[in-house]
Amino acid sequence: MSKIKALVVDDSKIMRSAVKRALDNLMLADFEYVEAKDGEDALSKFNEEIEIMFVDWNMPNMTGVEFAQAIREQGNDHIPIIMVTAEKSMGKVDKALNEGGANEYVTKPFTADKMHKAISDYFDEDGKIVGGGDGEEEDKSFFKGILNS
Amino acid sequence: MKLAEIEELEQIPEELVEKVEESVLNTFGSIIGEELKYIEYENGDKPLNGIIGNIAVFNTDHTLSLMLAIPKDTALYFSKVFIGMELPFESDDMGDLVGEISNILAGDVAANVEKVGFRGQSSLPTATRGSDLTLFMPNKPPTKKMKFISDNTEFLLTMVLSESN
Numbered sequence: 001m002s003k004i005k006a007l008v009v010d011d012s013k014i015m016r017s018a019v020k021r022a023l024d025n026l027m028l029a030d031f032e033y034v035e036a037k038d039g040e041d042a043l044s045k046f047n048e049e050i051e052i053m054f055v056d057w058n059m060p061n062m063t064g065v066e067f068a069q070a071i072r073e074q075g076n077d078h079i080p081i082i083m084v085t086a087e088k089s090m091g092k093v094d095k096a097l098n099e100g101g102a103n104e105y106v107t108k109p110f111t112a113d114k115m116h117k118a119i120s121d122y123f124d125e126d127g128k129i130v131g132g133g134d135g136e137e138e139d140k141s142f143f144k145g146i147l148n149s
Numbered sequence: 150m151k152l153a154e155i156e157e158l159e160q161i162p163e164e165l166v167e168k169v170e171e172s173v174l175n176t177f178g179s180i181i182g183e184e185l186k187y188i189e190y191e192n193g194d195k196p197l198n199g200i201i202g203n204i205a206v207f208n209t210d211h212t213l214s215l216m217l218a219i220p221k222d223t224a225l226y227f228s229k230v231f232i233g234m235e236l237p238f239e240s241d242d243m244g245d246l247v248g249e250i251s252n253i254l255a256g257d258v259a260a261n262v263e264k265v266g267f268r269g270q271s272s273l274p275t276a277t278r279g280s281d282l283t284l285f286m287p288n289k290p291p292t293k294k295m296k297f298i299s300d301n302t303e304f305l306l307t308m309v310l311s312e313s314n
């Protein structure tokens with residue numbers, strides 16, 4: 001099985017480890033991780049091999065939403081961006097999904113079940129990435145976001 | 150809710166205190182999977198030997214500072230339930246963990262106090278290790294101290310409402 005290259009962006013090393021552990025435990029795919037400690041760091045580490053991203057919001061230098069906007073502005077619309085954040089207000093969820101171009105929104109502290117609901121549709125049975133910005137109109141309503149909260 | 154000028158406030162508005170208390174119970178209940186209880190803070194409590202997480206929810210007018218004072222035993226317990234292993238208390242990772250817990254609490258607080266008209270955003274967290282630590286604020290702004298306990302944890306939360314600089 002080929003590995004899925006996932007970018008995990010969080011200023012907390014503990015949280016990056018928690019995200020990686022949760023993903024490994026879900027066994028949706030065989031992951032290879034690239035870690036970044038803020039949006040700037042993530043932009044510098046981003047490359048065309050990255051297939052999915054898990055991004056915190058509140059970070060120094062460049063926030064997760066600013067990073068997501070930058071990625072989308074570069075034309076990388078096909079890569080699923082999963083916000084994994086402590087920000088819970090309705091306005092923040094809406095901003096991440098609509099202005100930031102994030103595909104999913106998972107609030108901390110997250111459970112394995114919550115993470116699974118958010119990302120399982122992005123993987124096929126062989127552990128390959130499917131969907132996520134395939135040109136079809138996506139439902140980015142606020143309600144989609146809170147379903148994963 | 151329209152906050153009066155800070156200098157006119159003798160205490161933090163009760164509706165804010167209730168929302169913060171609710172956030173603490175929800176957030177830590179989710180993290181540790183235990184029911185927490187709020188108990189009245191007594192000044193006679195022994196000095197803290199532990200770690201403090203600082204974070205704020207702020208807007209252009211007001212800042213709601215939150216100081217989580219976590220005793221060593223509780224911090225060790227948090228590390229066990231949060232990441233599945235007990236972190237060395239003196240490690241950088243422990244500071245990282247307490248900062249992240251503070252960040253998660255502030256996210257819930259920001260969403261919750263918005264419901265009573267305090268719209269703000271979270272600062273970045275900091276963590277300080279030590280003993281008998283006290284938060285000093287200029288001009289003695291309204292302050293509320295709360296203590297929470299569960300079967301395996303106890304910690305204090307000091308909240309301070311001040312004018313934003």
